[in-house]
Amino acid sequence: MNLCALEPAAATTPVSRRLLLSLVAGLLLPLQALAIPVTDPAGDFLATYAGPQNGDMDVLNADVSYNQASDAFRFSATLDGAIGATDGALYVYGLDRGQGTERFLDGDPSIGAGVVFDMVVVVRPDTTAVINDFINNQVTQLSAGTVQILNDSFISVALDADLFPSTGFDTSDYTWNLWPRQGLGNNVQISDFAPDASNVGVSQVPVPSTLALLGIAGLGLLRRRRNTAVDLGSPRRFAAA
Numbered sequence: 001m002n003l004c005a006l007e008p009a010a011a012t013t014p015v016s017r018r019l020l021l022s023l024v025a026g027l028l029l030p031l032q033a034l035a036i037p038v039t040d041p042a043g044d045f046l047a048t049y050a051g052p053q054n055g056d057m058d059v060l061n062a063d064v065s066y067n068q069a070s071d072a073f074r075f076s077a078t079l080d081g082a083i084g085a086t087d088g089a090l091y092v093y094g095l096d097r098g099q100g101t102e103r104f105l106d107g108d109p110s111i112g113a114g115v116v117f118d119m120v121v122v123v124r125p126d127t128t129a130v131i132n133d134f135i136n137n138q139v140t141q142l143s144a145g146t147v148q149i150l151n152d153s154f155i156s157v158a159l160d161a162d163l164f165p166s167t168g169f170d171t172s173d174y175t176w177n178l179w180p181r182q183g184l185g186n187n188v189q190i191s192d193f194a195p196d197a198s199n200v201g202v203s204q205v206p207v208p209s210t211l212a213l214l215g216i217a218g219l220g221l222l223r224r225r226r227n228t229a230v231d232l233g234s235p236r237r238f239a240a241a
């Protein structure tokens with residue numbers, strides 16, 4: 001018997017591997033799409049910014065995610081320098097919950113085309129924060145410790161979704177932008193927008209049941225591949241045939 005003619009394992013294993021990798025990649029892509037933060041160039045200070053061009057006034061990446069399971073938002077960002085270096089630095093997340101407008105356009109100088117919001121979360125280096133809801137005229141002061149600052153330049157703030165009542169959008173459809181600024185009151189204090197000239201949707205944290213299903217699917221694929229390799233690749237089987 002020509003055993004070479006019975007080498008389906010050699011012929012099909014690479015195909016199976018490619019199929020498995022493509023399926024796993026297909027499963028992982030939605031997760032990656034959901035988790036990638038906004039990246040923003042280093043050194044892209046606004047031409048209208050009048051303050052010091054320190055690294056802590058320059059956003060490198062940022063994200064706002066909504067966790068359906070805990071019904072909470074997480075605001076995060078990485079700055080290009082140690083937070084606290086610039087006196088009066090603030091980090092402002094603008095949220096559009098349905099009635100956002102380009103609120104910086106009417107200022108002098110006019111900036112922020114494409115940046116729409118109807119609420120802000122103002123994060124301070126002293127780890128306090130303030131939420132200002134322009135539609136409901138509601139200001140909420142959040143105590144020290146609300147904000148986590150990690151490795152000197154990373155901000156992380158987790159807040160319950162009930163602090164962000166909808167003004168028209170579903171919670172998962174909110175959009176946002178982040179801008180550092182040195183003090184409040186004038187557009188020349190704003191150093192950077194992330195992303196530039198647009199809002200971006202909140203990323204979605206997959207619910208545990210979705211993760212469990214993906215895990216079960218992945219385990220099933222791996223088990224099938226292992227069984228296939230044993231059945232088709234065993235020299236003992238071919239010798240006995």
Ligand SMILES: [Ca+2]
Pocket residue numbers: 040041042043044045058059060192194
């Ligand atoms: Ca930047």
Ligand SMILES: [Ca+2]
Pocket residue numbers: 040041044192193194195196
């Ligand atoms: Ca920017």
